[in-house]
Amino acid sequence: MSLISTLARLEAVESGRARPLATVRHRRISDEPLVLVPLTTAGEAGAPLGALVGTDRDAPRLLTVAQPRDRDLRFAFLGELAEAVLPYLDTYAEVIEPAERNETDPETGKRVKVEVELCVDAPQLIVPSRPGIDFVRLLGRSMRFRRTAEDDPDTPYPAPPRVPLLGRWLTHYGERARVPGSSLLLAATDLLNRHWATGQSSLEDQHLGALLAWIDPPEGVSGAEAALRAELDRDRGGQLRCPPAGPATDPAFDNRLLAPAIEGYDRARQALAAAEDGPGAEEQLARLSAAERDIRELLAGVMRPTWDAVWHGLDLLRALPEGERVADRWTRDRWSFTGHRDRVRAGEPPQPRLDDAVTAAQKLASRETAQAQLEAQEALDDPLVFAGRRLSGEAFLSEVTEVVMAYSESKRPSPRPLVTVRTDDRPHLEAGTKVFRSLDGKPQSAEFVRSSAEDADDNDADGVLVLRLTDRMGRGKEPAPGSVPEKGDRIAWTLFEHDQRGGPKLPDPEETPWTHGGPPGADDATPPHARAEAHAPDPVTEEDFL
Amino acid sequence: MRGNAFEAKVKADGGTELMRLLSERLSGQSPPPASGEVLVPDLSAAGPEGRTARTALALREATEARAWALLDHPLLALEVAGSPAYLEPDAVVVRPDGRWTVVEIKSFPMIDGSADAAKVGAAARQAAVYVLALERVALHTAGAEVADRVLLVCPKDFSNLPAASVVDVRKQLSVTRRQLARLTRIEDIAAGLPEGTTFDLGHCSGEELTAAVESVAAAYAPECLSACELAFHCRHRARAEGAVETLGRGVRGELGGLTTVGAVLAAAHGGAGDPADPTVSALRRAAALRAEALAAAGASGAPADGAVDGSGPAVSAIGSANEAVTCR
Numbered sequence: 001m002s003l004i005s006t007l008a009r010l011e012a013v014e015s016g017r018a019r020p021l022a023t024v025r026h027r028r029i030s031d032e033p034l035v036l037v038p039l040t041t042a043g044e045a046g047a048p049l050g051a052l053v054g055t056d057r058d059a060p061r062l063l064t065v066a067q068p069r070d071r072d073l074r075f076a077f078l079g080e081l082a083e084a085v086l087p088y089l090d091t092y093a094e095v096i097e098p099a100e101r102n103e104t105d106p107e108t109g110k111r112v113k114v115e116v117e118l119c120v121d122a123p124q125l126i127v128p129s130r131p132g133i134d135f136v137r138l139l140g141r142s143m144r145f146r147r148t149a150e151d152d153p154d155t156p157y158p159a160p161p162r163v164p165l166l167g168r169w170l171t172h173y174g175e176r177a178r179v180p181g182s183s184l185l186l187a188a189t190d191l192l193n194r195h196w197a198t199g200q201s202s203l204e205d206q207h208l209g210a211l212l213a214w215i216d217p218p219e220g221v222s223g224a225e226a227a228l229r230a231e232l233d234r235d236r237g238g239q240l241r242c243p244p245a246g247p248a249t250d251p252a253f254d255n256r257l258l259a260p261a262i263e264g265y266d267r268a269r270q271a272l273a274a275a276e277d278g279p280g281a282e283e284q285l286a287r288l289s290a291a292e293r294d295i296r297e298l299l300a301g302v303m304r305p306t307w308d309a310v311w312h313g314l315d316l317l318r319a320l321p322e323g324e325r326v327a328d329r330w331t332r333d334r335w336s337f338t339g340h341r342d343r344v345r346a347g348e349p350p351q352p353r354l355d356d357a358v359t360a361a362q363k364l365a366s367r368e369t370a371q372a373q374l375e376a377q378e379a380l381d382d383p384l385v386f387a388g389r390r391l392s393g394e395a396f397l398s399e400v401t402e403v404v405m406a407y408s409e410s411k412r413p414s415p416r417p418l419v420t421v422r423t424d425d426r427p428h429l430e431a432g433t434k435v436f437r438s439l440d441g442k443p444q445s446a447e448f449v450r451s452s453a454e455d456a457d458d459n460d461a462d463g464v465l466v467l468r469l470t471d472r473m474g475r476g477k478e479p480a481p482g483s484v485p486e487k488g489d490r491i492a493w494t495l496f497e498h499d500q501r502g503g504p505k506l507p508d509p510e511e512t513p514w515t516h517g518g519p520p521g522a523d524d525a526t527p528p529h530a531r532a533e534a535h536a537p538d539p540v541t542e543e544d545f546l
Numbered sequence: 547m548r549g550n551a552f553e554a555k556v557k558a559d560g561g562t563e564l565m566r567l568l569s570e571r572l573s574g575q576s577p578p579p580a581s582g583e584v585l586v587p588d589l590s591a592a593g594p595e596g597r598t599a600r601t602a603l604a605l606r607e608a609t610e611a612r613a614w615a616l617l618d619h620p621l622l623a624l625e626v627a628g629s630p631a632y633l634e635p636d637a638v639v640v641r642p643d644g645r646w647t648v649v650e651i652k653s654f655p656m657i658d659g660s661a662d663a664a665k666v667g668a669a670a671r672q673a674a675v676y677v678l679a680l681e682r683v684a685l686h687t688a689g690a691e692v693a694d695r696v697l698l699v700c701p702k703d704f705s706n707l708p709a710a711s712v713v714d715v716r717k718q719l720s721v722t723r724r725q726l727a728r729l730t731r732i733e734d735i736a737a738g739l740p741e742g743t744t745f746d747l748g749h750c751s752g753e754e755l756t757a758a759v760e761s762v763a764a765a766y767a768p769e770c771l772s773a774c775e776l777a778f779h780c781r782h783r784a785r786a787e788g789a790v791e792t793l794g795r796g797v798r799g800e801l802g803g804l805t806t807v808g809a810v811l812a813a814a815h816g817g818a819g820d821p822a823d824p825t826v827s828a829l830r831r832a833a834a835l836r837a838e839a840l841a842a843a844g845a846s847g848a849p850a851d852g853a854v855d856g857s858g859p860a861v862s863a864i865g866s867a868n869e870a871v872t873c874r
Contacts (some may be wrong), residue, residue: 002832003800003829003832004832006793006800007810007814007829007836008836009793009797010793010807010811010814013788013807014808014811016805023840023843024843025873044548045547110799141657141658142704197795200791200792200793201793201794202768202792203768203769203794204768204771224785232778238665279822334727354659383839384839384840386834387835387836387839388835391831391835394797425615533654538703538704538705
């Protein structure tokens with residue numbers, strides 16, 4: 001955490017309200033995001049208990065599992081979830097625009113442009129908290145290797161149709177969420193924490209209710225008080241007034257309300273089974289559906305506040321203007337969505353359990369590039385973020401005091417003007433350090449020559465820097481108009497590059513070096529059945545989790 | 547409940563499955579012992595002292611017999627801040643070569659060979675304490691050695707089949723050793739309290755109890771919230787004092803000698819503090835930069851496009867033509 005954001009937190013403590021950490025919004029919020037509030041069963045390591053899902057804040061779709069250990073009920077839940085999520089994804093997959101992509105021609109080895117489709121917009125998934133993102137990944141992992149009756153008629157427990165497909169999509173979204181700056185799958189707490197500093201620790205900031213209380217407290221209450229209430233207030237039955245955002249539930253809810261309700265459901269089911277087709281069957285059936293309704297109401301009661309909180313958070317975020325370079329990152333998200341759509345359509349198998357060495361290295365490299373790009377873009381979009389970079393000596397704001405024309409000493413001299421600037425910042429510069437400024441949205445680079453002009457005994461000399469512009473001045477002897485700053489211009493320079501280039505290209509999977517396990521499948525130590533297992537469904541046991 | 551069922555399954559049949567996992571992960575080539583070869587000593591005894599003595603005896607006998615042995619829920623004692631604490635690992639395995647290995651059975655799943663890092667970390671810290679306690683017993687046992695690698699057993703993927711992984715706990719061991727050595731002894735803490743202080747719930751009123759708790763100093767940090775029942779009390783107190791630790795341990799480190807919110811803000815806004823202090827000067831600079839950026843954003847609203855304006859915000863100087871959407 002930089003000193004500036006620490007200061008923001010301290011100011012929040014003093015004022016009792018969250019303080020801004022950004023002046024623009026650094027993530028895309030789709031016009032119609034799909035909000036998913038999942039719940040998981042305590043002690044069952046990821047067995048879903050229920051979910052609210054939908055794009056309409058007033059009409060979420062409620063999905064519940066009355067007995068989380070029952071495989072059929074769980075499958076029915078996942079099937080319903082697929083019916084709620086996949087049509088939403090499909091609407092975006094259909095609307096496309098033509099685009100070009102560079103590809104290597106397999107025959108000539110040259111880079112050629114290929115006409116491809118690009119989805120105009122991408123579907124966005126919002127969950128309440130970071131554990132929600134992990135849960136999406138877990139659901140994805142549990143579903144993508146399942147077999148439906150259509151895939152394999154002999155499978156002992158066929159999954160409902162489209163469940164494996166949902167698993168692949170959730171896996172893709174879960175994976176994409178690990179790319180810095182991506183907006184396909186976002187957690188509401190992460191979004192809010194990026195833009196506001198509260199007067200509590202980052203640990204406590206994971207509580208969506210408390211976080212919102214700091215940012216937008218109810219009338220007449222300080223954020224600190226409201227946050228405390230959100231954390232601790234319980235009603236007379238001992239239940240939290242602001243239930244946790246999940247997926248884990250509050251133990252008091254599990255023990256006092258949920259467990260008896262599930263027991264009641266089990267009893268009703270047993271009674272129904274005992275009654276078979278006898279005279280009491282109809283009555284027992286009514287009892288069973290009443291028990292199921294009880295559970296649905298209970299779960300809806302603890303999920304609804306979270307659902308509303310997520311939408312409240314989105315409202316607050318939408319009030320911020322979007323950063324200019326957010327659209328650029330969103331385009332990458334659209335490519336990611338389109339790419340996976342194409343892989344699914346091409347009938348490729350689900351994502352493997354473990355990435356091979358080359359894929360893993362590629363993912364890591366692209367995430368590092370994305371991280372550096374995100375940091376640069378956020379600083380360029382937002383003066384408050386830029387201030388943090390100025391404080392750390394990675395950027396400076398300056399005023400031009402003098403421009404002297406100079407030329408390079410090559411056969412065809414090109415313009416290399418010397419720009420003298422004055423700054424109050426303290427950038428970490430050494431002779432030859434490259435600095436960048438944005439010129440019509442493109443970076444122009446300069447080289448640091450020396451600090452202070454000829455008058456070295458000037459007391460202010462510390463803040464006077466001489467820079468040599470090195471590019472973007474056209475091909476002619478005279479620099480293109482507007483490409484050289486003039487006296488009095490205020491210019492923001494950065495010591496970091498504005499565009500991130502990826503590292504060197506990685507080899508194809510078939511060329512994996514032996515240091516990294518060699519090409520996949522070539523390893524003699526890998527028995528053939530293990531290779532076949534890569535896409536095989538998980539073995540099923542009597543009491544499996546998901 | 548699922549955790550218990552899983553643990554029982556792993557240890558069933560005299561630990562056959564557990565032994566198979568252990569030799570698969572730790573012994574390399576040697577085959578697992580046959581089910582009849584594994585001693586499963588009875589460790590029941592009266593009271594914690596009795597059970598720890600019984601455990602020590604069983605460990606000694608198994609080591610001397612040079613045989614495989616599985617100790618199911620042994621009881622170990624470890625001195626913490628001068629008073630004994632009793633620990634009960636899920637299992638300890640004694641191997642014929644005299645090595646003792648701690649086995650920790652957890653109910654969180656190991657999916658595709660990896661589990662939740664936070665949970666594995668917690669399990670490793672827990673196991674390290676068991677290893678420390680075992681080392682005390684091993685000191686008095688000839689030919690015994692405690693392995694610094696423990697076996698973590700978790701359900702595999704979404705099933706309840708066990709999967710095992712070896713966790714190296716050397717780091718956790720040295721951290722725990724150091725922390726135990728540094729702990730203030732309970733007698734010393736007690737000596738500093740007023741005469742007659744008691745935490746006995748049955749014999750004192752709410753106010754007395756609050757006063758008793760108040761009389762003990764606490765070093766609150768947000769991490770306490772996930773570990774301690776008194777954390778909310780300590781947090782309340784730390785917040786009332788304006789301690790900067792309430793925002794996180796890292797914040798405290800950043801702010802040098804300034805320990806309260808009021809002092810930091812006063813220093814940052816020029817009301818107090820020595821300008822020669824590097825922390826104070828950094829704070830003042832940070833505050834000035836933050837105020838400038840916020841004022842600039844507030845004055846101009848959305849950043850203007852491209853124009854280089856003498857008084858404009860930093861963003862407009864950086865330039866902002868829409869450079870998106872060329873997608874390659």
